[in-house]
Amino acid sequence: MNGAEAFIQTLKLCGVEVCFANPGTSEMQLVAAIDQTPGMRAILGLFEGVVTGAADGYGRMADKPAVTLLHLGPGLGNGLANLHNARRAGSPVINMVGDHATYHLHYNAPLTSDAAGVARPMSDWVRVSQSERDLAQAGAEAFAVAQSYPGKIATVIVPADHAWTEGSAAVAPPTLPAPAQVPAEAIAQAAAALREVDGPKCLFLGGRALREDALVQAGRIAAATGARLVCETFATRHQRGAGRVAVEKLPYFGEMAEAYLADFKAIVFVGTEPPVSFFAYPGKPSFLSPPGAALVRMASLREDALGALTGLADTLGAPPEPALVQAPTRFPAEDGRLNSANLGAILAELLPENCIVSDESATSGGAAFAMCAGAAQHDWLQLTGGAIGQGLPLAVGAAVACPDRKVIALQADGSGMYTNQALWTMAREQLDVTTILLNNGSYAILNIELMRVGVQNPGPKALSMLDLKHPEINWAEISTGMGVPAVRVSTAEEFRAALADALAAKGPRLIEALL
Structure with missing residues (x-):
């Protein structure tokens, strides 16, 4: 060998x-x-x-x-x-x-x-x-x-x-390490903060703390203490939907996140660290937690989140049933020109039970994330490291891991161009992925960031570096050329019909949504 x-x-x-x-x-x-x-x-x-x-x-x-x-x-x-x-x-x-x-x-x-x-x-x-x-x-x-x-x-x-070179041999599988456990002292410190600090409190969740079993324990803690449940902006795998414990999402922009957290007097972090701004901006803070608040790092990303939350719930004498269970919700979708709001409402309405969403939707997908909170139960995967070009490949891997589950790739046009070859792999492997390509012809987030860093009156050269319309990218043609059937839609009525058709089929499809 x-x-x-x-x-x-x-x-x-x-x-x-x-x-x-x-x-x-x-x-x-x-x-x-x-x-x-x-x-x-x-x-x-x-x-x-x-x-x-x-x-x-x-x-x-x-x-x-x-x-x-x-x-x-x-x-x-x-x-x-x-x-x-x-x-x-x-x-x-x-x-x-x-x-x-x-x-x-x-x-x-x-x-x-x-x-x-x-x-x-x-x-x-x-x-x-x-x-x-x-x-x-x-x-x-x-x-x-x-x-x-x-x-x-x-x-x-x-x-x-x-x-x-010949002369080798396979070796036996190793003994796997057990997850690192949170010290009892850290659980006691978190319990004390949630019991004794006056004012609003929250559990700030990330990593494995956003799995369904861990969220049940977080919901028990919320029931015992009144703490709000907040999650990191970009989650590895967030199990959500009607019947699961609901979690609020920290806003992306630093000043909005700072304002969102400002009133909390105690924050307990589980599966993540205190949040910081994605980038530095002139005159704006990098560290986002409120000054003077009790910050308790109960469990890092690499410590057992489920064990920590269960231990905290039991220490607090929390009731067996969680609070904050998400009710089913639906939003009306206005007919006519397609936009992020009616697209999100239609997606939430048609979202299949137990599906997986790979979300690299950038500026156009915020409404979809919010509106799907009370949709059928699903897993939502996000851009954890901020390096764009993740969404389509992530959908490929999720579909290979879970061939019996529908995967939806919610994909922005600019970042999709980094790894559009993933469509070919979807076609070659006949993966059950429906891609919703959000085409606004722009690196829209960078148009926002240009203003946020203080650039005044940007000229045509600056704006041209953020524009994707000259020439226009036709994603339906790219997809068809890669072997994935595709359709272009520009109205809510067209999108609803296309999405229903794609979700009813098995195998890869792409819907180019012109926003």
């Missing part, structure tokens, strides 16, 4: 079942090993950002890692933006990155690079294989790291000669 075969078989023994791949010459032994391993699915992406984003979406929904296959340092570099998002999300991902044979590196061939150096900024753990026998051990270690609660990015650099 060569090193590549031992490596892939080790991952399969650990429970890894999917490889998202964009390989090159140095990875051919790994390609062959995947081919020879029953139960290891190979999914091709035409750009590395699709590969890494899909692994993120898979990890968020499967709670275990897929493995990516990337070509040398430059190929890994192409996938770094979505690895950044995955790392911020706490997603489990294993990267296997081919490299030149060890004896070839000193010749400085055109694709030679410091692959490990490229990996480190967006990985939690990097390992360069030392031999064909060491390669399998590196795979087992990578799996253990990736499965560290709630998930980490583990990258293995695979020299080509280690992959093709």
Whole structure:
């Protein structure tokens, strides 16, 4: 057995079942090993950002890692933006990155690079294989790291000669680490703040605290203390909808978030840290929590959120039934020209039970998020790291992880152009993804940000860098060319009919919504 075969078989023994791949010459032994391993699915992406984003979406929904296959340092570099998002999300991902044979590196061939150096900024753990026998051990270690609660990015650099050399063997799956538990003192401090501080209080939730079982415990705490439940602006995986515990969302813009939090006298953080402004602005604050408030960091992203919330609820003597359970809600959708409000209302009305929404809708999707709060139960995935180009690949990975669930990609036009190759993968794999492409012909968020940073009277050159209408991008034609059936709509009536048709069908569809 060569090193590549031992490596892939080790991952399969650990429970890894999917490889998202964009390989090159140095990875051919790994390609062959995947081919020879029953139960290891190979999914091709035409750009590395699709590969890494899909692994993120898979990890968020499967709670275990897929493995990516990337070509040398430059190929890994192409996938770094979505690895950044995955790392911020706490997603489990294993990267296997081919490299030149060890004896070839000193010749400085055109694709030679410091692959490990490229990996480190967006990985939690990097390992360069030392031999064909060491390669399998590196795979087992990578799996253990990736499965560290709630998930980490583990990258293995695979020299080509280690992959093709015979004399290796698969190794047994490792013992996985248990989630880190919150100290009793932290729970006691949080209980004291919620009991004793006068004035409004809140639980500020992120990470695994936004899963349904953890939200039930948060709702129990709200019932006992009157605390409001607030979540981070961009969530890894938020389980929501009618019948689940409802959570308010922190606004995106810093001054709005600061005002939103200003009246709280005590804030207990679970699964996340105190929020900061996404960017610095002249004369505006970076740290958003109110001065003088009691801030209790009860559980970080990497500590057991469910255990912490259960412990806090029990310490408070909370009732068994949660407060703040979301009632079913519907909003009227005005006929006529399509806009973010009637699009959101129609989406909420037609949202399938137990669907998954990959949301990279930027400025046009805020109404949809709010209106879907009382829709059928669903999982909502968001842009955790702020690096655009995540939405379509994330939908690919979610659909692979959950083939029996409808996936909806709510996608802005500008960020969609970063990874539109994901549509080809949807078509190739016949993934059950309905993409709602929000086409406003603009990087609209940057038009807002231009004013917010204090730029006065921007000229035509500045405005042209934020405009996508010259030439107009026809997403329906792009989608059709990638193999995904598509339709363009510009009215609420057309959108309703197109969405109903797409949701009734199996397989990929795209609706280009002209806003």
